[in-house]
Amino acid sequence: MKRILRFWPFLVFVIACFVYYWRVFLKGDVPFPGDLMVGAYLPWLENKWGFPTGVPVKNPLISDIFSQFYMWKSLVAESWRHLQIPLWNPFSYSGYPLMANFHSGAFYPLGFLYLLLGDIKGWDFLVVLPSLATAITMYLYLRQIKVKKVGAVAGGIIYAYSGFAISWAQFVTAAHAMIWMPLIFIVLEKFFDSKKTHYLYYLPLIFFLLITSGHFQIMVYITVLTVIYFAWKWMEAKDYKLFLATIVPGLLTLGLAAFQMLPTLELTKYGLRSVENYIAGYNYGLLPIKYLTTLIAPDYFGNPATGNFFGVFNYHEAIFYTGVLTVFCFVLSLFLYKSNKYVRFFLFATIIAFLFGFDTPLGKAVYTFNVPGLSTSAAGRIAVIFSMSLAVLSGIVLSNLEKISFNKILFTIGIIGLAYSTIYYLARFTDGILLSPNNPGMLLAQRRAVTLRNLILPGAFVGLYSLIFLLAKKWKVLTGLLIVVICLEMFRFGWKYIPFVPERIVYPDTPVISFLKEKAEAEVFRIDRERAEIMPPATWMQYRFMSPSGYDPMAIKDYASAYQEKINGNFSGQVGRYSELERYDSKALGDFNVKYLLVIKRDKVGKLGGDNINYSINQKEWKKVFESSATAILENIYYQPRARYLGEAGGGITITSYTPNTIKLSYLDGANKTLLLADTWYPGWKAFVNNKEVEIEKCEGIFRCIKLTDKVGEVVFDYQPASFWLGLKISIVSALLTLVALFRTRSHQAD
Secondary structure (H helix, E strand, O other): OHHHHOOHHHHHHHHHHHHHOHHHHHHOOEOOOHHHHHHHOEOHHHOOOOOEOEOOOOOOOOOHHHHHHHHHHHHHHHHHHOOOOOOEEOOOOOOEEOHHHOOOOOOOOOHHHHHHHOHHHHHHHHHHHHHHHHHHHHHHHHHHOOOOHHHHHHHHHHHHOOHHHHHOHHHOHHHHHHHHHHHHHHHHHHHHHHOOHHHHHHHHHHHHHHHHOOOHHHHHHHHHHHHHHHHHHHHHHOOHHHHHOOHHHHHHHHHHOHHHHHHHHHHHHHEOOOOOOHHHHHHHHOEOHHHHHHHOOOOOOOOHHHOOOOOOOOHHHOOOOOOHHHHHHHHHHHHHOOOOHHHHHHHHHHHHHHHHHEOOHHHHHHHHOOOOOOOOOOHHHHHHHHHHHHHHHHHHHHHOHHHOOHHHHHHHHHHHHHHHHHHHHHHHHOOHHHOOOOOOOOOHHHHHHHHHHOOHHHHHHHHHHHHHHHHHOOOHHHHHHHHHHHHHHHHHHHHHHOOOEOHHHOOOOOHHHHHHHHHHOOOOOEEEEOOOOEOOOOHHHHHOOEOOOEEOOOOEHHHHHHHHHHHOOOOOOOOOOEEOOOOOOHHHHHHOOEEEEEEEOEOOOOOEOOOEOOOOOOOOOEEEEEEOOOEEEEEEOOOOOOEEEOOOOOOOEEEEEEOOOEEEEEEOOOOOOEEEEEEEOOOOEEEEEOOEEEOOEEEOOOEEEEEOOOOOEEEEEEEOOHHHHHHHHHHHHHHHHHHHHHHHHHHHHHO
16 A cells, blocks of 8 residues: 555546546547537538537637647548658648648657547547646656655646646647656756766657657747756756767757758748748737736636637737746745755746746847747747746745745735735726727726626635645645645636537538538549638648648748739738638639639528528639538539649549649640649659659649650659658667667666
């Protein structure tokens, strides 16, 4: 029994994970915003899916999960199942890189379990695992720096269920990146404590997991914090040999990541992210100082799940909330500043993270000077560092509570009480703090009512934590009660914000979708959709439909420009991550291989379910081939085949095989003609005519063309990006050198 009790912290983490995700384990629900997809968009909206009045939508601000992340994981798994490297995505933007967009996490080792489990259970695994894994890795780090078990467990819970971790859980990439940060610091601690260099050779392997998990900005933040942490530890040791010992592991870390980073850098060169500046309109996600109120009351400015959010930007891009307990611990840690070096470091990290995430001169500097890796994304994501730092501080404080006098605890309670009273006063008696351009339909009185209501529970937690801290000085066992309370606080927050849905509404089929699936089995074509509440970008990917439209922050700039000019007739030069229809030019869409257009049927007053179709769609150029109660499928009379002779109508070319990385065609009567494949031109594609490589030219602004000399033959288009294969060679060599160095140094230093 004593041996079992030694592992009680891990039992706590397992129980916490089970309780938080009880709907997954006991009801079979899926942590996925399927309610938003089927409850707000056609063709799914035509069905009530077992709900009396239709599917209720919980959170309208997390559509990226079903528009990108779920489908990326599904596409990656499907490629691996077919023994193909997931390099190319043919389903959006007339084709664009998949692995190179970084967020797909094509080589993430834990993602291979998704491959085995399938889409639904694999998704459950990817969402649930980080809550358990981050708690464990943080616990192990805190134990490494001599934090007592109770404090380490509390720190693990805070880190795993912080506002940032919970609100980003269903985006999977950021949550998985969080797993590996504590392990990096454990390795550095062991290295500086033992002076054994073999520990450093674990870093390339851990960074491999961090990089392949798929969140570029979080990777950059963690890398920067790692460098600062190392510099801090080295300044303590002041041993140049320790610094020199990091050079080879550092180079191996870069080499091991080359297969992912080189294609990503190539896509960055051709992509629009460096020129798209959409976040400038949201002040780069830099939070106003008034958002300090959300450290105690996360819903001070409402919550999208209750439909009353009036804060800035996007809720999950502005969440620094880590629980009321951490606010107490931050103040209490000031009293340990002189006696604990880790308190000093993580106090500094907390403050710096705040300065970078909020609207301060330091935060603005990132965007003023276009800092690579950071200036193209929202500032609030540095909350990952803020959350970890407060988790560490909380663990240390709870581990050293006996060293903090009763008067200092009273002082802290007074400070937190004053802070709470101030934010209550601001909401109750002032107007300026409640003003925001978001949700302009909410009256000031409504905003005030929302804020005051959302201050009740935080006030109760302030009182409860105050009481526990006071009593814990006499009854130390009450310190453990803080773990229970922090779970209650953070679980309530998560359950309110994050949707869990029945499996039946995760990309379900409808008659409209079934019709298109049947057609797609016999022919290669693209679809598009009316720019309205129907099949939003890029949900068609999950059904393996192809489209010239798309949504991705790493979209190819030339393609986005061509789409706007040729399809939308927009020559302004302004492009963005969304490529969506602004006009319904059947000939232009036909050139992009669009055969079917999904449109909405409305009645005379614009409600769903009538017989009227958008007046800007010329129905003489489109033939209705299928319809349901509120959706119609129109066939394009100017449809052009995917592969055709440039400047000619008619056939002669047959697609014999079409997979993401390889397309095979046979042709007749092709001598001295130009074959056009209406797929996106991108470096790395190679073409072979009758087994001889030929040059691929860019034609009509974006498509692939090749010159034919033989009258008949076979053409093979094969995606072989040099950036990937070069990177893979570097990575394989780096991996072998890392393993050799690890085992040799470990064996040598063990002697």
